[in-house]
Each structure stands twice: as structure tokens, then as C-alpha cells.
Amino acid sequence: MPLGDLETTHLPAGSVLVVGAGLAGLFLALKLAPRPVFVLTSRRSVKGAASAWAQGGIASAIGPGDSAADHAEDTIAAGDGLVDPDIAMILAREGPGRVRDLMKYGVEFDTDPRGDLLLSLEAAHRRPRVARVKGDLAGKAIIEIMVEQAKQAQHITALIGWRAESLLSDGHGGIAGTMARKDDGTLMAISADTTVLATGGVGGLFAVTTNPKTARGDALGMAAVHGAVIRDAEFVQYHPTAIDIGRDPAPLATEALRGEGATLVDKHGKRFMGRYHKEGELAPRDDVARAVFAQIQKGDMPFLDCRSAVGAHFPSEFPTVFESCMSAGIDPRSQLIPIAPAVHYHMGGLMTDNMGRTNIDGLYAIGECASVGVHGANRLASNSLLEACVFGGRAATSILDSADERRKADNIHKQPWLSMTPEVSATLRQAMSASCGVRRTAKGLAQLMGIIEGLIDEVGPANPLIAARMIAASALAREESRGGHFRDDFPVESNPARSSYITYNMLD
Numbered sequence: 001m002p003l004g005d006l007e008t009t010h011l012p013a014g015s016v017l018v019v020g021a022g023l024a025g026l027f028l029a030l031k032l033a034p035r036p037v038f039v040l041t042s043r044r045s046v047k048g049a050a051s052a053w054a055q056g057g058i059a060s061a062i063g064p065g066d067s068a069a070d071h072a073e074d075t076i077a078a079g080d081g082l083v084d085p086d087i088a089m090i091l092a093r094e095g096p097g098r099v100r101d102l103m104k105y106g107v108e109f110d111t112d113p114r115g116d117l118l119l120s121l122e123a124a125h126r127r128p129r130v131a132r133v134k135g136d137l138a139g140k141a142i143i144e145i146m147v148e149q150a151k152q153a154q155h156i157t158a159l160i161g162w163r164a165e166s167l168l169s170d171g172h173g174g175i176a177g178t179m180a181r182k183d184d185g186t187l188m189a190i191s192a193d194t195t196v197l198a199t200g201g202v203g204g205l206f207a208v209t210t211n212p213k214t215a216r217g218d219a220l221g222m223a224a225v226h227g228a229v230i231r232d233a234e235f236v237q238y239h240p241t242a243i244d245i246g247r248d249p250a251p252l253a254t255e256a257l258r259g260e261g262a263t264l265v266d267k268h269g270k271r272f273m274g275r276y277h278k279e280g281e282l283a284p285r286d287d288v289a290r291a292v293f294a295q296i297q298k299g300d301m302p303f304l305d306c307r308s309a310v311g312a313h314f315p316s317e318f319p320t321v322f323e324s325c326m327s328a329g330i331d332p333r334s335q336l337i338p339i340a341p342a343v344h345y346h347m348g349g350l351m352t353d354n355m356g357r358t359n360i361d362g363l364y365a366i367g368e369c370a371s372v373g374v375h376g377a378n379r380l381a382s383n384s385l386l387e388a389c390v391f392g393g394r395a396a397t398s399i400l401d402s403a404d405e406r407r408k409a410d411n412i413h414k415q416p417w418l419s420m421t422p423e424v425s426a427t428l429r430q431a432m433s434a435s436c437g438v439r440r441t442a443k444g445l446a447q448l449m450g451i452i453e454g455l456i457d458e459v460g461p462a463n464p465l466i467a468a469r470m471i472a473a474s475a476l477a478r479e480e481s482r483g484g485h486f487r488d489d490f491p492v493e494s495n496p497a498r499s500s501y502i503t504y505n506m507l508d
Contacts, residue, residue: 008412010191012036014404017177017192019164019219023139024367024388025198026146027098029156030105031396037156038192040180042163042214057109057132057256058102058142058389059382060095063119066129068092075383078124078284079347079376080483081497082232087373090354091383091390098389099131106145109133121259122381123282130382132256134319142385162188165417165463167195167222167363171410174361175226185417191409194362194399197223198392201346201368202236203249205468207433209343210242210252216420217467219369223350224466224504229359231371232348232499234474237379237484238438240264240288241304242342243324250342251324253304255381258282260317261309264292265336266300286378286484289341293438296340303336341438345384347375347484348474351501356395362407364399366392373499377483418462424455428468436472441489445476466504473507474500 011017016032018025021041029037061071071092076083103109109131110118119128133141150156162180168189170176177192197219203211220230241257241264242250258264258281264273276291277283283291295302306314314322314333325332349371356364356372367388374387420428431451435444452469459465480494481487 008189008191010408011038011177011193013193013406015192016194016196016399017190018196018198019178020198020200020367020369021147021158022198022200022367022388023142023146023385024392025196026143026150027389028196028198028366028392028396030146030149030153031393032399033153033155035155035400038159038190039150039156040159040162040164040178040190042161057120057130057138057382058099058385059122059125059130059380060099060386061092061129062096062099062117062131063127063129066127068095070126071095071129074125075374075380076376078378078380080378081493082235082373082376082483082499084373087354090394091374091387094390094393095386098386098393101389101393102142102145105149107133107142109138120256121282122255123258123288124284124380128259130256130259139385140320159190164199164218164222167226168409168412169226170362170407172361173227174407175363176407176409178222179412181417189409189412191407191412193405193407194364194402196356196364196366196395196399197350197369198365198367199369202467202471203343203346205428205432205464205471206236206343206437207429208242208340209249210239211249211343213249216464217346217369217471218463219350219365220470221461221463221466223358223360223363223365224470225461226360226363227503227505228363229351230348230470230474230502231351231373232377232474233471233502234478234500235347235375235377235484236343236436236471237285237345237347238289238293238341239344240285240292240341241339242344243321243328244338244340245324245328245330250340251321252342252344253321253337253339254318255285257304257306257310257318257321262304262306263309264288264339265303265305266295267303269305269336272300272302284378285381286486289438290486292339293341302339304339305336306332307334307336343433345379347371347377347379348471352391354391354394355398356391357398362405364395366395377485416460418460420459420462420464424459425464427451428455428464432468432472436475438486440475440485440487442476442487445472448472449476469507470502470504474502
């Protein structure tokens, strides 16, 4: 079906348009069989999907002695008061089944000689429950398998090389597809009965990130102008151990290294986490990130010491980290790894119910661009891949169970191309990191809002600018410190804990 040659395409009745080809989008697409699915992606290789960069693995209560209740409790504790307990139980209860689904698709998780899963311990988990692939290759291995499964699925059509630019209205307050653009400027309207956003996170809005630079909150911008509610936008998780070698995106030193016993040390080789948190290296990510940031601000540069914990086993147990270090002239078997905090995950996103439905008819959101209430103020390590599968699967169930409703895009017209030039992007990224980073203040956030407004005046309301504006506005409005959101001018938590909700018209 030569869709790329058409300027306006009406997908067949009952079709589902999935925007994004990470784990959430592909898992949903496979689960939607036999419903016709069209997957829109600008990526031409699996390396471009943020899911493929996940090193730690996928958490679930699948091991002996573990339970959904324990996993849910850890998820709730990490979320610092903002996790919906019912949603956490859905994640924990359905998680083992989704991991088994991945195994049926062909994912070969690490196992012991008896064939049982080897489960790793990560920060804020009370017991080992993270399934890995060849140490730190879980994300890459899972995405490669999912892509192959999607290629073989007769009900899935890939629309490769297209980037969603805006959503199309059905004329009755609902969404009926998307306007997509190729790199050469070719524009195509794609009208669909059901549209699912699975575009990933917001790391590309910040100067230092472990995400693909293209992860700039486009889903938030596209949906917000149609009235979508954005939940907990201010909560951005910094990974405390990005490898500080001047690369963009920054390579990641997985949390699993600290689970194996790696320590955080200063330039003299002395451990410092004990001064910041009683749980040391296995404290929640936001606490570790602030401790690492504090060391940098003091001029006492932080390092990850894996020499004793991993040592000679590095090439086989953590090949991705090993390769990143060696490419920069650092041998982690005998040398310390320089680290810095980097934007890693967005806990906020498009508000959805427990089946992935947004507040707009015909529009679903899953994965990192969604906020279902499972991560709260601070995501528990390795829950992200699990969330993609659990709620991607639930969204597929909802769509399959829904009565078919034929939607047609209303008043399709070519829109001006709101280009984020390299200069605009660089200005935004530096400003977001400087004023909406690990530590925040009202003064800095107000200045950031002014910078974003100026950029909007310059190039128009491009999706990344809308997303950045909503994150900054939410951070300014939350006058407390909680989870991934820390205010120097409001350093303590407020009671009761409340999620934030914002819409585009609230910014005017």
C-alpha cells in the first residue's frame, strides 16, 4: 500500500494509527491482531528508539518468594506519595505475564544453569526482580525481537521515515489521525479511527540526557493544543550515573552496576553517599542524583568505582558500558568512571486511565509520553519497560473491545512548518538544564518561562516549546520538593501529596 506517495490517506475502517515504534507502540501493535495497525516512525533503525537504550532490564515479581504486593509497595514508596496504589497493583499483578509474553516472542533473558531467570537487584527494590539480557543489553534485545515480530505480522504496516507533526480533529472534539512530515518537507494527512501516541519522553529538551535527542515531548505539544490534560509534568528523573565523557546523548552506566556492588567515590577514591542518604548507593534515584550533583558543585568530582564489584567480568557482564568507557579511553576494569546526572525519564505526561485512554475521544497514550499514575514523583528502577508492556497491552484490549467508530479528519489543511532550528534547540536545552534541572528556584523558573516565550515568539508554538513551557509552568507552580522535583526555595514536602494537572489554555 504506497501510502508515502499520497498527500492525504484515509486508513481502512477499524484501523489503528500508532505514533512511535518503541516497546510500548510495538507491544500494543502486536497485541491488536487481527485489527489493521499502521506504525508511524521517523526512525530507520532500532537504535533510535529510547526503549532500545534501556540497560538495566525489566522488573517484575516473577521470582520465587516475590509477590505483586511487594513490587507494588516498592513502586509506591519510590513514587514519593503520588503513585496511584490501584495502578501500582495492576502493574505488579500483570507484570510477570507480560515478561512471559516477551519470552514467548523470543527474548532470551539471562538464566542460571537450571533455566531459571537470573534476577538483579536495583535501587529501591527490596529484592532482586530485574530480568536482564547479557548484562546490560535488555532494551536493545527486546526491541530487536519486537521489530522482527512486527515485520512478520500481517496486520502491521510500517510507515517509516515520517514524523508526526500535529493531530487531526474529527470536528467533534475527538482525534482522527495525524499530520506527518518527511525530512524533505513532504506533508501527509493520515486519517484514522483510533490514534495511539507512543512517542517517548522529553530528554531532548535538556542539555544533558541519556535519551535520543529527538525525544522532545512532541506528544505533549500535539495533544495539549487539542485540550489534553497533562499530569505531573514537573517530575523529571535524572539518572545519577551518566558517563561524563562529553557526548550527546550521554552514555549510561546502568543502575545494575550499583546493584552488583559498585560504589560512588570522590576524586580521592573515598565513598560519599553515606553523607547524603542512609541507603548509600542504593538510595532512590533522585537522592543519588542530587548527591552526585552536589559533589560536582563543590568541585569534588564524582566517579563510579566498579573495579572490585565487576572488574575483569566487565566485557561479558556489562558490554554496553564497557564499550562506552573504552571508546573514551577509560578501562573500567582498572579505572574510575567519571559520572554526572542526566535527564533520563519523564514521570509526567498525557493523563490516561488504566486502559491508556486520554480525556480526548479517539486518542490513547502509552509508555513514557503517558502518565497513568504508576511512577508518581520518582519512577522505580526498571519499571519503565514493564509499564510499556502492561499498559500497552491494556490499551490494545480496550481498543479491541471498543465498538468501531468511523472517524474522518475535519478540515485537513497544510500547516506552517514550525522549525526548531539548531540555534533555537540549543538555547532551549541550555535554559531547561540551567533552570529546570536537578535543583530549581522560582527565580530561575520564571526566567526560563521568559526564554521559552521569546522562542515561541521567534518560531511559533512548536511542539517541543509547548512541552517545555508546560514542564516549566508545572515546576514553578509546585512549591515543595518531592521526588524528582527539588526546589531550593521550598526544600520540604507539603501535605497532602497531590498530583498536578495542566492544560494548554491554563498557560494563557
